[in-house]
Amino acid sequence: MSAGKTSSPPSVAQSTSGQIHDLLMGRIQRGELGQDVRLVDTAVAAEFGVSRMPARDALMRLAHEGYLEPTTRGFMLPRLDHQEILEIFDLRRLLEPRAAAMAALNLSDEELKALDDIQAEAHAAMAAEDIERLHRACEIFRNSWIASVPNVSLRKALQRYMTQVQAVRLMTFADQANHPLIVAGNTQLYQAFCRRDAVAAGDRILRFVFEGEAAYLQAHEEIRNQTATSSAQAG
Amino acid sequence: MSAGKTSSPPSVAQSTSGQIHDLLMGRIQRGELGQDVRLVDTAVAAEFGVSRMPARDALMRLAHEGYLEPTTRGFMLPRLDHQEILEIFDLRRLLEPRAAAMAALNLSDEELKALDDIQAEAHAAMAAEDIERLHRACEIFRNSWIASVPNVSLRKALQRYMTQVQAVRLMTFADQANHPLIVAGNTQLYQAFCRRDAVAAGDRILRFVFEGEAAYLQAHEEIRNQTATSSAQAG
DNA sequence: GTGGAATTATTCGTATACAGTTTTTCAGAT
DNA sequence: ATCTGAAAAACTGTATACGAATAATTCCAC
Numbered sequence: 001m002s003a004g005k006t007s008s009p010p011s012v013a014q015s016t017s018g019q020i021h022d023l024l025m026g027r028i029q030r031g032e033l034g035q036d037v038r039l040v041d042t043a044v045a046a047e048f049g050v051s052r053m054p055a056r057d058a059l060m061r062l063a064h065e066g067y068l069e070p071t072t073r074g075f076m077l078p079r080l081d082h083q084e085i086l087e088i089f090d091l092r093r094l095l096e097p098r099a100a101a102m103a104a105l106n107l108s109d110e111e112l113k114a115l116d117d118i119q120a121e122a123h124a125a126m127a128a129e130d131i132e133r134l135h136r137a138c139e140i141f142r143n144s145w146i147a148s149v150p151n152v153s154l155r156k157a158l159q160r161y162m163t164q165v166q167a168v169r170l171m172t173f174a175d176q177a178n179h180p181l182i183v184a185g186n187t188q189l190y191q192a193f194c195r196r197d198a199v200a201a202g203d204r205i206l207r208f209v210f211e212g213e214a215a216y217l218q219a220h221e222e223i224r225n226q227t228a229t230s231s232a233q234a235g
Numbered sequence: 236m237s238a239g240k241t242s243s244p245p246s247v248a249q250s251t252s253g254q255i256h257d258l259l260m261g262r263i264q265r266g267e268l269g270q271d272v273r274l275v276d277t278a279v280a281a282e283f284g285v286s287r288m289p290a291r292d293a294l295m296r297l298a299h300e301g302y303l304e305p306t307t308r309g310f311m312l313p314r315l316d317h318q319e320i321l322e323i324f325d326l327r328r329l330l331e332p333r334a335a336a337m338a339a340l341n342l343s344d345e346e347l348k349a350l351d352d353i354q355a356e357a358h359a360a361m362a363a364e365d366i367e368r369l370h371r372a373c374e375i376f377r378n379s380w381i382a383s384v385p386n387v388s389l390r391k392a393l394q395r396y397m398t399q400v401q402a403v404r405l406m407t408f409a410d411q412a413n414h415p416l417i418v419a420g421n422t423q424l425y426q427a428f429c430r431r432d433a434v435a436a437g438d439r440i441l442r443f444v445f446e447g448e449a450a451y452l453q454a455h456e457e458i459r460n461q462t463a464t465s466s467a468q469a470g
Numbered sequence: 471g472t473g474g475a476a477t478t479a480t481t482c483g484t485a486t487a488c489a490g491t492t493t494t495t496c497a498g499a500t
Numbered sequence: 501a502t503c504t505g506a507a508a509a510a511c512t513g514t515a516t517a518c519g520a521a522t523a524a525t526t527c528c529a530c
Contacts, residue, residue, distance in 0.1 A: 015513065040481070051515045056482085060292070061299060072522060073481065087386040094329050094389075151322040154329075157392050250483065275511070286485045291512090307492065308511065 017054035020044065021061050028067050028077070029139070029162065031170060038074035066160060080167055082220065088161050089213040096209060097202035099154055103145045104193050104201040111148055115141060115190050122186065126179050134183075135173055139166060141186050145193065172215040181211060252289035255279065256296050263302050263312070264374070264397065266405060273309035301395060315402055317455065323396050324448040331444060332437035334389055338380045339428050339436040346383055350376060350425050357421065361414050369418075370408055374401060376421050380428065407450040416446060 024044070027033055045055035059075050062068045069078040107115075118141045125133035142165075149155045172178050185208050192200035259279070262268055280290035294310050297303045304313040342350075353375045360368035377400070384390045407413050420443050427435035 017513080042481075052482095053514055053516095057295070057513095061295075064296060064299060084387065087388045090333075090386055091388050091392065094333055098325075098329055151325055152319065153322045153326050153396065157326065157395070160392070161388065252483080277511075287512095288484055288486095292483095 015054070016048070016050050017057035017061075020048055020050075020054055020058035023048075024058060024062060025067055028062070029166065030136070031166065033077055035077055035079075038071070038076055039068065040074040080164065085164065085168055085216065086213070088164050089209060089216070091161065092165075092209045093206060095154065095157055097206045099146065099149045099151075099158055100189065100192075100205040101198035101202040102150055102154070103148050104196055104198040106150050107145065107148045107193050111144065112190075112194055115144055115193065118144065119183070119186055119190055122183050126183055129176070131173050131176075134179060135166075135170060138169065138182060138186065145189070168212065168216050171219045172212065175215070175219065178215050181215075185211065250289070251283075251285055252292035252296075255283055255285075255289055255293035258283075259293060259297060260302060263297070264401065266370070266401065268312055270312055273306070273311055274303065275309040315399065320399065320403055320451065321448070323399050324444060324451070326396065327400075327444045328441060330389060330392055332441045334381065334384045334386075334393055335424065335427075335440040336433035336437040337385055337389070338383050339431055339433040341385050342380065342383045342428050346379065347425075347429055350379055350428065353379065354418070354421055354425055357418050361418055364411070366408050369414060370401075370405060373404065373417060373421065380424070403447065403451050406454045407447065410450070410454065413450050416450075420446065 024039070033039075039059055041052050041056040041059055044059065045052045048055065059068065060070075063070045063075055066078065068075040118137055122134055122137035122141065125137055143162075146155060146158050149158070185204065189201060189204045189208070192204055259274070268274075274294055276287050276291040276294055279294065280287045283290065294303065295305075298305045298310055301313065303310040353372055357369055357372035357376065360372050378397075381390060381393050384393070420439065424436060424439045424443070427439055
C-alpha cells in the first residue's frame, strides 16, 4: 500500500491536471526549463490541447510544491538564494544519513542491481565527458535508493528539496574535477548498500553532503569573482 | 525578509481561495473538524458566498499540503495510520533537536516573554483540568518557538506534520497523567531557551519526542485492548 | 532624443455551465 | 423482510467567459 501516491516515479495520473503536473515536473527535474522561461497557464493549456483549468491547477500545484515560483506574469523556476541553499545542506545533513541507513536495510537485490547498472552508466558518461548524461545518471541513482526508504514521511521530506539538490549539482558539475569524487562517492554508497552496512551508508552520505556543500561554496565563490570582475570592467 | 511567506501565522491572504485556505486550516489546526466531517467544495463555497472554484482550490491545496485527504466524496481529515505515526516520531527525532537548538539561539526577548505567558496559560488550564484549553496552549507554545527557527526549509519541514502532532497529542491528552509531564517539559524547554542553551534545548525536545511516543504507544495499546474486548463481547 | 502619461495587451482570479462518474435511494420482485 | 436493479442525486473534473489588475507599449510634450 501507499506506493503509488508519491511523486518521483510519475505513475499513471488520473486527471488531466495530474498528467500535466507530472509532465511538467519531469521537465523541471530533467533541467529542460531555462532559468528565464515563463510558464503561463494559457500557453500550457494550448500545448496540451485542454482548457486553462487543468493547466492552471498543475502550475499552482507545482508552485506550492516548491518546483516553480509564481510571479505576477507566469510561473518561473525558483531563483536559488545562497542562504536558502546553505539551509538545505543543513537539512540534508539531518535527514539523509538516517534515510541511507534505512535504505541499506531495505534495498532488494533487484534494486541493488539497478543501482549497479546506473553506476556503470555514470562511469561511461564520465569517461565520455558527457555532463548531461552524468547528471541524469546521478539523479537516477539518487532517486533509486531514496525510493526504497521505507519511512514514507521521511521520503517525502527528501523529495521536497530534490530540485534544489539537482540545481546545485548542475552548478558543481561545471567543474569536471568534481566528477570522479561524485562517482566514487556513489560507488562507496552502493558498496555499503550491498553489505547492508547501514552505518557506513549513513556516514558516506553525510560526507557526500559535506563535499557537495564545499563544491557548491567553491563554485559560488568563482561565480562571485567573475561577476565582480565583469562589473568592474563595465563600470 | 522572508517572514511573510510562511503559513503558520496566516497573514493577510490575497485571493479568496487563499483566505478560505487559511480559514479552513485554522479550523483543522484547532481541531474544529470531526473525524467524520466531509468537506465538499459546493458546501464550502456556499458557506463563504463564493463560487466553487476558490473553494475547490483551497481544498485541493490543503489536501496537497497533507492537511486533508481527498476521497471520492469530499475531503476528510487524514486517517492516522499507526505505522505512519511511528514514522513521524522518527522524523521528529531527526529534525526537532536541531530546530530547538537554533530557536534557542534566535528567540527574541519578546518571543520569550510570549512563551512565558502561554506557559502560564497552560498551567492554569492544567489546574482547571480543561483539556481543550491545555491543548490549545501547547499548540501555541510549539508554534511560537518553531516560528523563530531561522532555517526556512527546516521550519517548513516541521510544519508539514503539525496536524499529525496535534492529533497524536489529542490522543495522549485523554490520560490526565500526561498533563504534568507535558507542561513540565515545556517549562524546561522554555528555561533552556532563556539560557540560550542550544544543547539543553535540543536534548529536552528529543526527550520530549521519546516521551510523546511512549505516551502514544500506551494510548494506542489501551484502545486496542478496548476494541478487542468489545469485539469479543460482540462476537 | 527623453521623460512621462495614456493606452493596449497579457495574465490572473473567479463565475457559471456541462459532462462523466459514483453513490444513494427507492420501487418492485422474490 | 431482503435482495436486485434502475432512477435520481451528488460530486468531480473540465470548458468557457468575464472583470480586474498589472506589465508592456505607444504617443506626446519638452
